[in-house]
Amino acid sequence: MWKFINVTxxxxxxxxWIELNRPEAYNAFSDEMMDEIKAALMEAERKKDVRAVIFSGKGKVFASGADIKELKEMSPLEALFPRMQPLYEFIYQYPKPTIAAIDGYALGGGMELAAACDLRIATERSKFGLPESKLGVIPGAGGTQRLVKLIGEAKVKELVYLGDMINGAEAKHIGFINFVVGEAELIDRVVEIAQKVTEKAPMALRFAKQCIQRQADIPQEVGMLLENLSQAYLFSTKDKTEGVTAFIEKRKAIFNGE
Known part of the structure; x- marks a missing residue:
């Protein structure tokens, strides 16, 4: 049985729900925290009744990135084989929908964690930034790659070169955040959106996620083939039959992920 200390x-x-639980360190990512996040995700994947995973941060910070104490002691070899980058790729490729519920600061690895999620909901007081250049390093968990696909090369260069922060409203304006709400509304809004997601056919969302995320890396004709093959498979599922039948019968579909 895994012992969870750095996340709840x-x-x-x-x-x-996965809550980052190092408020005394502004929810910075230690090696132990990353191990616990991976363990929690694997547990959620095994549970068939889990339809969506939500990330949040304890206290007034979503996540402040890498633990600077650990970063100071990191060798070049350790930097060549980081732990955060493969963890975020695992989150990005995760078969179930992931949602970042962001209140407060999401800096460096915190912003990159949000970028690895499928949907991002933030409060008006949230702050985002990539301040790594102030430490003599670069974003190393998708900030120069995945984030470019979300908000564009020019904006990522601005965040990296200047090291400035942007608020929730600007983050939504540039297409990084899906929804911005007041602090008191965050949890209710996250639950509302998550429940809408969980009402959809799980297999359909899983295949759609793969098609969407692959489109930027493969030729369009290959992407169209992937889309066609995914659709053909979905036509063989019980959920497709249920969805069409429920629509004809004018009732709410009940999907079982089969």
Whole structure:
């Protein structure tokens, strides 16, 4: 049984919450925290009734990035084989929908964690930034790659070169954040959006995610073939039959992920 200290996790109906729990360190990512996040995600993947995973941060910070104390001691070899980058790729490729519920600062690895999620909901007081250049390093968990696909090369260069922060409203304006809400509304809005997601056919969302995320890396004709093959498979599922039948019968579909 895994011992969780640096994160808390909670399974409520179809939702699985993972809360970063190092408020005394502004929810900076230690090696132990990253191990616990991976363990929590694997647990959520095994639970068939979990339809979406939500990330949040304890206290007034979503996540402040890498633990500077650990970063100071990191060798060039360790930097060549980082732990955060493969963890975020695991989150990006995760088969179930992921949602970042962001209140407060999401800096460096915190912004990159949000970028690895499928949907991002932030409060008006949230702050985002990539300040790594102030430490003599660069974003190393998708900030120069995945984030470019989300908000464009020019904006990423601005964030990296200047090291300035942007607020929730600007983050939404540039297409990074899906929804911006007041602090008091965050949890209710996250649950509302997550429940909408969980009402959809799980296999359809899983295949759609793969098609969407692959489109930038493969020729369009290959992407169209992937889309066609995914659709053909979905036509063989019980959920497709249920969805079409429910529509004809004018009732709400009940999907079982089969």
């Amino acid at each position: 996790h909670n399974h409520e109906e179809s939702l699985y």
